[in-house]
Amino acid sequence: MNRHLSMRSGNPALQSSTFRNHMSAVSEGTMTLSGTVNKTGIGLLLIILSAGYTWGNPAMHGLAIPAGIIGFILALVTVFKPQFGHITVPIYAVVEGIFLGVISMIFEQMYPGIVIQAIFLTFGTLGALLLAYQSGLIKATENFKLGVVAATGGIAILYLINMVMGFFGSSVGVIHSNGMMGIAFSGFVVVIAALNLVLDFDFIEEGVEMGAPKYMEWYGAFGLLVTLIWLYLEILRLLAKLQSRR
Amino acid sequence: MENPVFILSIPLIVIVILSLLKIAKKKRPNGKPWFRIEKVEDNE
Numbered sequence: 277m278n279r280h281l282s283m284r285s286g287n288p289a290l291q292s293s294t295f296r297n298h299m300s301a302v303s304e305g306t307m308t309l310s311g312t313v314n315k316t317g318i319g320l321l322l323i324i325l326s327a328g329y330t331w332g333n334p335a336m337h338g339l340a341i342p343a344g345i346i347g348f349i350l351a352l353v354t355v356f357k358p359q360f361g362h363i364t365v366p367i368y369a370v371v372e373g374i375f376l377g378v379i380s381m382i383f384e385q386m387y388p389g390i391v392i393q394a395i396f397l398t399f400g401t402l403g404a405l406l407l408a409y410q411s412g413l414i415k416a417t418e419n420f421k422l423g424v425v426a427a428t429g430g431i432a433i434l435y436l437i438n439m440v441m442g443f444f445g446s447s448v449g450v451i452h453s454n455g456m457m458g459i460a461f462s463g464f465v466v467v468i469a470a471l472n473l474v475l476d477f478d479f480i481e482e483g484v485e486m487g488a489p490k491y492m493e494w495y496g497a498f499g500l501l502v503t504l505i506w507l508y509l510e511i512l513r514l515l516a517k518l519q520s521r522r
Numbered sequence: 523m524e525n526p527v528f529i530l531s532i533p534l535i536v537i538v539i540l541s542l543l544k545i546a547k548k549k550r551p552n553g554k555p556w557f558r559i560e561k562v563e564d565n566e
Contacts, residue, residue: 393527397534404534404541411541411548511530518526 307488307496312480315497319369323501326373331381340378343371354498361494368498372505383512387519394512401470401507409477416478424475427468454517462514469507476500 330336350368354361380391408414438448450461480496 397527397530400531400534404537407541408537411544413537413541413544514530515526 305490307483307490307492309480309484311490311493312484312496315365315493316500319365319497319501320504322366322369323373323376323505326370327377327380328373330374330377336374337378337381339374343374343378347371347375351498351502354495358495359491361491361498365494365498365501369501372501376505376508379509380512383516387516390512390515390519393515394508397511397515398504398508401511402473402504405470405473406477409474414474416474420471421475421478424468424471427464428472431465431468454520459514459517462510462517466507466510466514469503469510472503473500473507476503 330339347368350364350371354364354368357364380394383394384391405414409416414420434448434451438451441447450457452458453461476496476499479499483492483496
């Protein structure tokens with residue numbers, strides 16, 4: 277079991293204490309891998325349908341910021357009350373779909389064809405890392421987790437500083453720059469976001485092994501969705517930087 | 523950067539190839555690998 281010590285999970289939603297706090301409620305069955313995969317599939321389907329609908333309806337574009345805020349609130353509710361995951365996670369997927377639909381539309385207008393490329397690379401990364409995890413090529417060892425969590429925390433702090441600087445009309449140059457440093461930074465963030473997927477797989481595997489309650493399937497799916505959305509947005513940003521240099 | 527998608531796909535392709543090689547090399551519970559190449563004897 278030591279192999280799955282996810283106390284150092286990069287995703288703040290995924291902590292090993294999460295399972296320990298919910299081990300008493302196993303009367304309705306235990307978490308399974310197939311159940312988590314199905315719920316992740318439902319979440320992804322809702323995101324794609326919602327984003328597709330938003331894409332085709334310009335009237336929905338004003339909802340991007342409210343959707344982002346509601347998504348953030350729902351994420352917090354899911355983290356603190358995973359028992360309500362069967363309600364909060366599907367709604368989270370729908371509102372994030374609205375948010376992603378608008379963001380994608382904006383990028384597509386600036387760089388035609390960029391969205392399909394970003395989708396291809398996001399799911400390509402998911403598939404490649406799932407295969408690497410299954411084969412044992414990439415293992416979520418303690419040092420691996422420590423490295424990914426430290427890097428994720430560093431990126432989060434930098435983004436926070438950037439947000440605060442934004443209130444004063446300034447920003448951290450390297451985040452938005454399309455120079456070599458800016459592209460290298462975006463590439464690094466994409467790699468870290470992708471490696472967070474490995475921590476998510478490990479978290480789900482640990483939950484199944486520990487016999488976590490059934491509702492934790494929604495929680496595991498939620499963790500994967502959060503990482504995939506982050507990865508998609510970072511790939512979109514990296515592709516935009518590369519295309520703006522043409 | 524002519525085709526960024528192609529360049530960004532290269533590490534993914536490398537990961538997939540390495541993973542498949544690792545799976546192919548993995549031994550099954552009976553101690554035999556997934557496949558092996560051996561000479562076929564007459565009347566075998």
